[in-house]
Amino acid sequence: MDRQRITKKVVESLKPGASEYTLWDSDLSGYGIRVRPNGAMSYIAVYRAGHGRKAPVRKLTLCAVGKITPDEARSLARKALGSAAHGQDPAAEKAASCQSMTVSELAEAFLAEHVEPKRKAKTVEGYRHAIRSHVVPEIGTVKADQLTRAAVTKLHLKLKDRPSAANYVLAVVGSMYGFGQRCGYVPEGHNPAERIDRYAEQSRERFLTSAELTRLGEAMREAETVGLPWELDAHKPKSKHAPRVENRRTVFAPSAVAAVRLLLLTGCRLREILNLQWSYIDFERGMLFIPDSKTGRKPVVLNAASLAILGALPQDGLYVVPGNDPKRPRHDLQRIWSSLTRRAQLQGVRLHDLRHTFASVGAADGLGLPIVGKLLGHAQAATTARYAHLDNDPVRRASERISSKIQSALNQSTALNG
Structure with missing residues (x-):
């Protein structure tokens, strides 16, 4: 895709494709928008962590589109790229700072930054109950980037007597980690709720004769x-x-x-x-x-x-x-x-x-x-x-x-x- 100056109008015109692609800014090299097939978009900065062509390429997720303006994202990108030019590694520093985030802290950020502003009141109530009644008491103290699929499976298994509730909690954890990836709170691709089989649920529909x-x-x-x-x-x-x-x-x-x-x-x-x-x-x-x-x-x-x-x-x-x-x-x-x-x-x-x-x-x-x-x-x-x-x-x-x-x-x- 040709380079364009990333503006609000350009952002609103972007549509998801069959595969992930990136629109690069024409004014600031290394600053762009990543567009995924599911429609999720994030501002990113790409740089080399070191000097020379052999230095590894790093991709830093700045923020999800919609949370900040394109110009604000450009300022963050310019700052990150400037740090990289002086020998620092912003992506590694962000990952290191995120290592101290617990599942409980990730959950609260998920509720405050994603669920409460974007979901209806009844959905917010359901997410909050699942997180504070089941997720936090069981795995809240675990480091967010160290939570394993085995631990989430154990939580899912604990609720086996209530299959609908168990599956709902699993879906909430999955959504929470999807949010964490988009915001850079957890590493890309780390979602411990993936590939866990759901319980079969009996239909609750009842028709009056x-x-x-x-x-x-x-x-x-x-x-x-x-x-x-x-x-x-x-x-x-x-x-x-x-x-x-x-x-x-x-x-x-x-x-x-x-x-x-x-x-x-x-x-x-x-x-x-x-x-x-x-x-x-x-x-x-x-x-x-x-x-x-x-x-x-x-x-x-x-x-x-x-x-x-x-x-x-x-x-x-x-x-x-x-x-x-x-x-x-x-x-x-x-x-x-x-x-x-x-x-x-x-x-x-x-x-x-x-x-x-x-x-x-x-x-x-x-x-x-x-x-x-x-x-x-x-x-x-x-x-x-x-x-x-x-x-x-x-x-x-x-x-x-x-x-x-x-x-x-x-x-x-x-x-x-x-």
């Missing part, structure tokens, strides 16, 4: 009208002052029950519904525009059933499902969901399984995975996926067919015990 949907529908109607019955704990000191059996019922807020219905009828994720604001809803076009979902901005087709639910709720505040403080969204649905699943006699069903149920009804009805994926807002490789809401006629028909089947099952009536 028509009979289960019928029982859930009746439990929800009971929850928002007469209330769901609750059992008395006879061991509690104040149990003798509890209400009579016929009065032991809890009526749940209409917005909480509505949230459960919306999860089932739209296929949305839990946080997408709980954080839903009235301003995101376009009743006229029957659309929901979520500005920041797991996969970015997400348009959702609102079928007739979901529009009816939203239309029946009072628009008293900012959020569709408000918490105790009307200025903040409801935190979770665990209490009502536990009560509903107990009343409807549903075993092993999570709230997220309502999303799986929505998808399964569509797939089983022959709608095709591309349409179902579009309804769920799955990320697509094609850049035109961001304009999916402009071509939603077939998607709307699919959503109506799914919701009509679910609504029919919910509206059937069976006798619940109690």
Whole structure:
């Protein structure tokens, strides 16, 4: 590739190729940008550690692209190249200073410099828990550049009773060392989490049957009208002052029950519904525009059933499902969901399984995975996926067919015990 002066505009124009390549700066010899096939880019400086053609060539990673400007990187490169011209070896000095970094220190740098600025809050929480609950207690004091695959395998093996958690921790360690390499905290190619076999994980997906949907529908109607019955704990000191059996019922807020219905009828994720604001809803076009979902901005087709639910709720505040403080969204649905699943006699069903149920009804009805994926807002490789809401006629028909089947099952009536 021809030399160019490395500027912000040039950096933004670089694209990954089939193999790694380097764009060299036209103004400062030895200063360049390394571009890897996976899209990772780093500012680098290349020099000879010594005098003469027989002196070994060193490559110093200055910083990942995006953390500093091209001019700041050029200043670092000029300083490093100047040191090399005076007989020093900046790469060796950096490696020597990194030898004192422990896994714990690398982990904290990973969280502060990469995870927290670039990942969503839920992902940050998961990474932080994996690192501080499993990685640091077991291998935190080991020198980062001396951590072995055997030690990481031992950590992975310790969590074998929880294969999903074990695999997640392994992935976090791998990502942490990838970050360490890009920033020069650990030597190139040193990733002790590589080539460790993952545990087989059982699918956690659970689909509700028509009979289960019928029982859930009746439990929800009971929850928002007469209330769901609750059992008395006879061991509690104040149990003798509890209400009579016929009065032991809890009526749940209409917005909480509505949230459960919306999860089932739209296929949305839990946080997408709980954080839903009235301003995101376009009743006229029957659309929901979520500005920041797991996969970015997400348009959702609102079928007739979901529009009816939203239309029946009072628009008293900012959020569709408000918490105790009307200025903040409801935190979770665990209490009502536990009560509903107990009343409807549903075993092993999570709230997220309502999303799986929505998808399964569509797939089983022959709608095709591309349409179902579009309804769920799955990320697509094609850049035109961001304009999916402009071509939603077939998607709307699919959503109506799914919701009509679910609504029919919910509206059937069976006798619940109690």
